[in-house]
Amino acid sequence: MSRSPQDFGLLHPTVEPAAEAEKSVPSAPEPAPEPVAMKATGEVKPEASDEVQSLAETSLGQREQLLLYRFMLLNRSVEDRLSSLYRQNKVVGGLYGSRGQEAVSVGSAFALEPQDFIGPLIRNLGAMLVRGVEPREVFTQYMARGTSPTGGKDCNLHFGDVRRGMIAPISMLGALIPVMAGVALAGQQQGRNLVAMTWIGDGGTSTGDFHEGLNLAAVLNLPLVVIAEHNGYAYSTPTSMQMRIENIADRAVGYGIPGSILDGNDVLAVHGGVKRAVDRARAGGGPSLVEVKTFRMKGHAEHDDAGYVPAELLAEWAKRDPIERFEDHLLANDLASPDDLAAIAATIRESLDIEVDFALASEMPPAERSLEGVYAEAPPEVAVPWRAVR
Amino acid sequence: MSRSPQDFGLLHPTVEPAAEAEKSVPSAPEPAPEPVAMKATGEVKPEASDEVQSLAETSLGQREQLLLYRFMLLNRSVEDRLSSLYRQNKVVGGLYGSRGQEAVSVGSAFALEPQDFIGPLIRNLGAMLVRGVEPREVFTQYMARGTSPTGGKDCNLHFGDVRRGMIAPISMLGALIPVMAGVALAGQQQGRNLVAMTWIGDGGTSTGDFHEGLNLAAVLNLPLVVIAEHNGYAYSTPTSMQMRIENIADRAVGYGIPGSILDGNDVLAVHGGVKRAVDRARAGGGPSLVEVKTFRMKGHAEHDDAGYVPAELLAEWAKRDPIERFEDHLLANDLASPDDLAAIAATIRESLDIEVDFALASEMPPAERSLEGVYAEAPPEVAVPWRAVR
Amino acid sequence: MSAKQSATKGPQEPLAAGTEVTYLEAIRQGILREMDGSPEVFLIGEDIGTYGGAFRLTAGFLERYGAERVIDTPISESGFVGCAIGAAMMGMRPVVEMQFIDFIACAFNQIVNFAAKNHYRWGQAVPMVIRGPSGGNVHGSAFHSQNPEGYFLHAPGIKIVAPATVEDAFGLIRSAIRDPNPVLFFEHKYLYRRIKGTLPEGEGLVPIGRARVVREGTDLSVITYAAMLHTALEAAERLAAEEGIEIEVIDLRTLKPLDDETLVASVKKTGRALVLTEEQKTGSVAGEVAARIAENCFAWLDGPVQRFCCPDTPVPYSPPLEEHYRPNVERLCERIKRLANY
Amino acid sequence: MSAKQSATKGPQEPLAAGTEVTYLEAIRQGILREMDGSPEVFLIGEDIGTYGGAFRLTAGFLERYGAERVIDTPISESGFVGCAIGAAMMGMRPVVEMQFIDFIACAFNQIVNFAAKNHYRWGQAVPMVIRGPSGGNVHGSAFHSQNPEGYFLHAPGIKIVAPATVEDAFGLIRSAIRDPNPVLFFEHKYLYRRIKGTLPEGEGLVPIGRARVVREGTDLSVITYAAMLHTALEAAERLAAEEGIEIEVIDLRTLKPLDDETLVASVKKTGRALVLTEEQKTGSVAGEVAARIAENCFAWLDGPVQRFCCPDTPVPYSPPLEEHYRPNVERLCERIKRLANY
Numbered sequence A, B: 001m002s003r004s005p006q007d008f009g010l011l012h013p014t015v016e017p018a019a020e021a022e023k024s025v026p027s028a029p030e031p032a033p034e035p036v037a038m039k040a041t042g043e044v045k046p047e048a049s050d051e052v053q054s055l056a057e058t059s060l061g062q063r064e065q066l067l068l069y070r071f072m073l074l075n076r077s078v079e080d081r082l083s084s085l086y087r088q089n090k091v092v093g094g095l096y097g098s099r100g101q102e103a104v105s106v107g108s109a110f111a112l113e114p115q116d117f118i119g120p121l122i123r124n125l126g127a128m129l130v131r132g133v134e135p136r137e138v139f140t141q142y143m144a145r146g147t148s149p150t151g152g153k154d155c156n157l158h159f160g161d162v163r164r165g166m167i168a169p170i171s172m173l174g175a176l177i178p179v180m181a182g183v184a185l186a187g188q189q190q191g192r193n194l195v196a197m198t199w200i201g202d203g204g205t206s207t208g209d210f211h212e213g214l215n216l217a218a219v220l221n222l223p224l225v226v227i228a229e230h231n232g233y234a235y236s237t238p239t240s241m242q243m244r245i246e247n248i249a250d251r252a253v254g255y256g257i258p259g260s261i262l263d264g265n266d267v268l269a270v271h272g273g274v275k276r277a278v279d280r281a282r283a284g285g286g287p288s289l290v291e292v293k294t295f296r297m298k299g300h301a302e303h304d305d306a307g308y309v310p311a312e313l314l315a316e317w318a319k320r321d322p323i324e325r326f327e328d329h330l331l332a333n334d335l336a337s338p339d340d341l342a343a344i345a346a347t348i349r350e351s352l353d354i355e356v357d358f359a360l361a362s363e364m365p366p367a368e369r370s371l372e373g374v375y376a377e378a379p380p381e382v383a384v385p386w387r388a389v390r
Numbered sequence C, D: 001m002s003a004k005q006s007a008t009k010g011p012q013e014p015l016a017a018g019t020e021v022t023y024l025e026a027i028r029q030g031i032l033r034e035m036d037g038s039p040e041v042f043l044i045g046e047d048i049g050t051y052g053g054a055f056r057l058t059a060g061f062l063e064r065y066g067a068e069r070v071i072d073t074p075i076s077e078s079g080f081v082g083c084a085i086g087a088a089m090m091g092m093r094p095v096v097e098m099q100f101i102d103f104i105a106c107a108f109n110q111i112v113n114f115a116a117k118n119h120y121r122w123g124q125a126v127p128m129v130i131r132g133p134s135g136g137n138v139h140g141s142a143f144h145s146q147n148p149e150g151y152f153l154h155a156p157g158i159k160i161v162a163p164a165t166v167e168d169a170f171g172l173i174r175s176a177i178r179d180p181n182p183v184l185f186f187e188h189k190y191l192y193r194r195i196k197g198t199l200p201e202g203e204g205l206v207p208i209g210r211a212r213v214v215r216e217g218t219d220l221s222v223i224t225y226a227a228m229l230h231t232a233l234e235a236a237e238r239l240a241a242e243e244g245i246e247i248e249v250i251d252l253r254t255l256k257p258l259d260d261e262t263l264v265a266s267v268k269k270t271g272r273a274l275v276l277t278e279e280q281k282t283g284s285v286a287g288e289v290a291a292r293i294a295e296n297c298f299a300w301l302d303g304p305v306q307r308f309c310c311p312d313t314p315v316p317y318s319p320p321l322e323e324h325y326r327p328n329v330e331r332l333c334e335r336i337k338r339l340a341n342y
């Protein structure tokens, strides 16, 4: 299926690569593009309860693959900017990143349709970018400016936008899963044919809400895709102290839903595997639990030097950097030239200059705003016409 | 292993059958008794992730088997008395029973040692009896009398006694599982070599606390045995609307702990299977999830006529009545004569007359007691000497 | 009365205006009308479909609205409250049942951190109702008798409603369902089948946020809600007859946001205030009300603002204990007399 | 100071009496002494072992006490609070860390329904402490800045402690660990490294349930706790210097059970009371305190009992918003002046 940035109202215009100039109309599907193979480097092993995605094929064509690349690079670039803003004391509060996990957020969100919904966590900036979040929204949020999506009321990636199919999390891990199940339920009730997608860390799978949410979604057969980001640690806690199993996907067994394991540092593998879960959900097959094996390449947050992570482990995973791997793939398969990639990087750089400047130039919010908006005056609008519910 | 009622400070003396007169000293193990086969009538099928206990063998000798019988009959008899007290408006509030599930409570609790702990739910009267609860404690509780174990402060089976290794539940299902994990943890820390056992309904396995408790117990490798009573319904909700899986034991997969399935209407199968889990826990093998297949033969509570349960299903399960099956087994294997069984029934009847009379003759508590005891003045005593914890 | 009989089983039809109904039936009728009127409204909870709910409040709803709008759930309060939150953000109007309101504790995080704060944080409304049987006097013990309003009073973004009469039960459940915010709707189980009233003409909406002066008086204001309203009214009649003391009785109806205006006006008139609730005293709604009166009516007060609540213990089970624990008419009259003579 | 440096990393030794320490170090030292003294005391929570806790409060404890007494858990607040409850019933003395106190909402049911009610229901004590960083002023936004005391105030069986000084932090954590009841110990994260004090000679125990008159005064009582104590003291000094108003400042220290005696004595002396807390106003501890004063000091009051709290909104993130939201010295002085001149 072909995607176009406008499907999601994507991105600052200046970062569109030239190749993206003529865009397909969202509703007009293109002929299926040639699958393009990517060299498998992941070490993911099949387990009794899991299906392992082949890394050697994809349904995505050149244009989509370049989009994936751009989103991953944008993800990393935004976070790099944030890191330097953090060092300049421009970030208010903590800074959380997803270095090394960009393929997860980007590859999975890319498998969605415009009507679908995401419920991203703090490490899913990539997914939000795919849904059309502008970098300035992220910069202003982290810098607590009045122009931020929450007007300075909430921090970091804690903002949503139902028009772009995006629900904001709360900090309490796990809580978003039942909420996204509810989004999926409403989609069903409203005949919107949508899929709800959310993410959870290895650590987050220990929460009661993970269990209650997935079980409820399974019983009600809701179109929910939960992506478990197995990135080695929950803050300082290694996965071995979080659960007594190797593969989070095994938890799917207890809910009677499909569980799969993907190489989370291979954006095509993520996209392909998640797409299967999304398609199944949309076709009425109910929820899935998709485990992606990846690694958190920085500390829990910017202040955390992650001294508890063995250097060898980091070095090992550095070799599997999802962006570098994908670059190799694009180059090796003649999907892009070094110049093409450099051009993408350059446009991102330029656009981020503008975005950061916008945020820096933004005022802090007016103090009295703190008193506004506790209660809603009007309900949310129902986005689509109703089908008969009786 | 040989057990004697005194191990648990058991039962009203009058209900001891004659055969029980000479008892072994708790610490003096008898030679292993001959295994006695019981005719398998359960329909429990093996599943990929499960081990199925053989119903055709047991480590229990005649004396223990007669004890099992007596506890099951006592369990049912106490509940029958409660039903008639309920009809006479003597019970204050709701009445909950375990008809058809007696083998579960009795068989599993019988696998414990004196130092072990149970955390029973409302349908685990049998387990409490095995631990030494006197019927009068139950009658006075249900009748809200001042002589009840809680002095009228709490209802039904909501009482505990750490001296008898018994923790009281709260109504919120699931909550007891992490608490019993804590009992197991303390046992480990204190070097008490104890096993903690608790029960949960099919419905209760949907709660967040089930997940958090079992996962924590698994990660900490705690000596906890959780028995999932798969009895067809959670109030009016059939298991198919509670979970998308056939076998609750499958949930063990997600915690990396052994899961097994037992015929819950075969007290020997329950005892044998649970004993294995208990032994494993005691030996340092960590927690287990033991599913017992059984059926709730009455409504959720006495007021519920269970009109939502198909009559055929009830009829089908009536054929597998755990007490009748065990009677057949005892008779067929010459472990008891009809007269022996009648004698046991008679002593139970007589003793329950006394117990009910005691409860009926008990006063309601004095009103001012309602104000006492919100805060503890002294901590609980640590029951055993400490081993060095460092 | 045949209309009332149909109430406890079988498919439901809206009953005609003027029909005499119980408090429980009024809530059912209110939900029924909202469901008929708005396809967004749906029910979710344990045993509400096939069984019709532990108190049979939704008996017949499954047949009438189908399984997509009457959803039986696994035992997972946090899960299905979360699910309702998600659906609400999508424009649905979930009405969640707690089988007993005590179980709301299991969904505490979803309610106070997700639902309550959402609109403030990022502007997205969460229009939903969580309702269920609360309160004691039925010997339900510590976990089937609680009044959890005090726990939620402190959560900005939540509304809390607790009707005391049939008319208010009907009008407030309808308003709660229409409100664009998360509303906790605490029904008093003791009232379910013990009080009667009449279904109104028209929509019968009762606005959230407005208290009601149920009985006018000049000597002292008793401020209360839910089952205790009836205790207050009984005391008021007795004191009027026996002592000539004229009590003004105010039914709060909405506990959050509180209707300061009505409270203050009453206390300024009477000069004395007693807050009567079934809660455990410390950290209660009664405390909040008393603090507001103390702050806003100081110059008008002829005696201390007093609270008459349950003591700070869990709800005890045995009848003599629970009776001792709960405020009753006798003890209320004594307190009022003392305060009136302050 | 080398003693203070060792505080943030590596194995811990008890520091000598007389050592100057931070509020955070005082809590650590208190726990350390209790763990040294009682093998029943153990710690459980997320990232408290290897990492030493998000605020490094337990840095070095794993090395000192081993993994059996410093237990890193999966992310499961309800699970590990429940686990602590079970262990406490067995005679252990668990000290549970909430990484941020906000996550306590996930364990609400275990706390208010299991731990709090247990002793009343069947006589079994549950001696445990749940502690963690609470409070705002660090731009932590809605989920890393909360003051949840108002939620728990209503739970019979719970004790709540919130120290404002280094000495109290040290003495109260020790008393909390020794108390045979479940104690919520709310540390104020803004104070962690901002205030200093001295480790006492001897055990330094501070009794739970006793407020402290921190500054004597004659004109008006300001009743407060935690970080707001320091705001109150600053205002008191300023008002004494600039206006000649002598404020009596009371630090509650224990929020449940409240020390009515000390409160009432102070207000009877000064005739005016202002309750200052960092909570959102409605349903707050401040409301309970105000209600008690209004009830017990009526005849002595020369002005209305007032509350100065945060408004009823979630904690906002951006600095100007959060500053506007929080009481500060300027606005407090204004309020006090108005009340003093009432």
Ligand SMILES: Cc1ncc(C[n+]2csc(CCOP(=O)(O)OP(=O)(O)O)c2C)c(N)n1
Binding pocket: A123, A171, A172, A173, A200, A201, A202, A203, A204, A205, A207, A229, A231, A233, A234, A235, A296, A300, D046, D075, D076, D077, D099, D103, D106
């Ligand atoms: C219920 C809850 N408890 C504790 C925390 C504090 N906390 C924030 S992130 C985190 C670790 C999360 O680990 P994981 O779920 O694996 O996600 P990752 O950070 O690795 O992406 C913790 C403990 C929280 N946010 N929510």
Ligand SMILES: Cc1ncc(C[n+]2csc(CCOP(=O)(O)OP(=O)(O)O)c2C)c(N)n1
Binding pocket: B123, B171, B172, B173, B174, B200, B201, B202, B203, B204, B205, B207, B229, B231, B233, B234, B235, B296, B300, C046, C075, C076, C077, C099, C103, C106
């Ligand atoms: C958290 C929670 N929610 C709801 C209830 C109300 N409730 C009591 S028993 C019950 C059904 C329990 O079913 P199951 O766990 O299968 O146990 P069974 O009754 O079959 O033994 C329900 C819903 C409860 N006790 N706790």
Ligand SMILES: [Mg+2]
Binding pocket: A201, A202, A203, A229, A230, A231, A232, A233, A234, A235
């Ligand atoms: Mg992780």
Ligand SMILES: [Mg+2]
Binding pocket: B201, B202, B203, B229, B230, B231, B232, B233, B234, B235
């Ligand atoms: Mg069941």
